[in-house]
Amino acid sequence: MKYGEDAVFALLEILNRNAIPYMLVGSLSSNAYGEARSTKDADFVVQLNLEKRDQILKQLPEAFEIDHQISFETITGHTRQILKIPSIPFEIELFDLSDEPFDQSRFERRIETRMGNHVVWLPTPEDVILQKLRWASLANRPKDLLDAIGIVRVRKERLDWRYINRWAADLQIGTKLAELNAASEDF
Numbered sequence: 001m002k003y004g005e006d007a008v009f010a011l012l013e014i015l016n017r018n019a020i021p022y023m024l025v026g027s028l029s030s031n032a033y034g035e036a037r038s039t040k041d042a043d044f045v046v047q048l049n050l051e052k053r054d055q056i057l058k059q060l061p062e063a064f065e066i067d068h069q070i071s072f073e074t075i076t077g078h079t080r081q082i083l084k085i086p087s088i089p090f091e092i093e094l095f096d097l098s099d100e101p102f103d104q105s106r107f108e109r110r111i112e113t114r115m116g117n118h119v120v121w122l123p124t125p126e127d128v129i130l131q132k133l134r135w136a137s138l139a140n141r142p143k144d145l146l147d148a149i150g151i152v153r154v155r156k157e158r159l160d161w162r163y164i165n166r167w168a169a170d171l172q173i174g175t176k177l178a179e180l181n182a183a184s185e186d187f
Helices: 004-017 027-033 050-058 101-109 125-138 142-158 161-171 174-184
Strands: 022-025 041-046 079-085 090-096 111-115 118-122
Touching: 004 022, 004 041, 004 079, 004 090, 004 111, 004 118, 022 027, 027 041, 027 118, 027 125, 027 142, 101 125, 101 161, 125 142, 125 161, 125 174, 142 174, 161 174
Parallel strands: 022 118, 041 090
Antiparallel strands: 022 041, 079 090, 111 118
């Protein structure tokens, strides 16, 4: 493997072949809808039991280094497993689908699309914006607010703002939504 996208495509093939419910999230999902930026990782939300997880991990190419210890992501407390591709270097995080209402909603709303020649399931652009605003709020990561702004810049008139406003209130991220709205007034 030469590039991070090679690792992502390899995992997509495995997940799709095994009919594993998933969605590609993080910067790659915001890149799909907004202004692209470089990244050295990929994030997936997966719905896996232990047996299926073991089957998937056994199918990974040799270039993958598997951290068999499932850990907690420090900001949200969600469980995750880390896959590394040291030769690139690139990292993939597999987040388990949580029971949180927003996580369940965005997973149910995910859409099938294509990335190159590969089928990929993505959250809707509205759900990517909301998750990016959550991260910007919880982790104080400016790049997440910039990702959300990039999506609005590209898709402003095609977004379901009622949905965004409703979830922003539920998720208590109104301050970040106000920052997003202020930044997007110019376009």
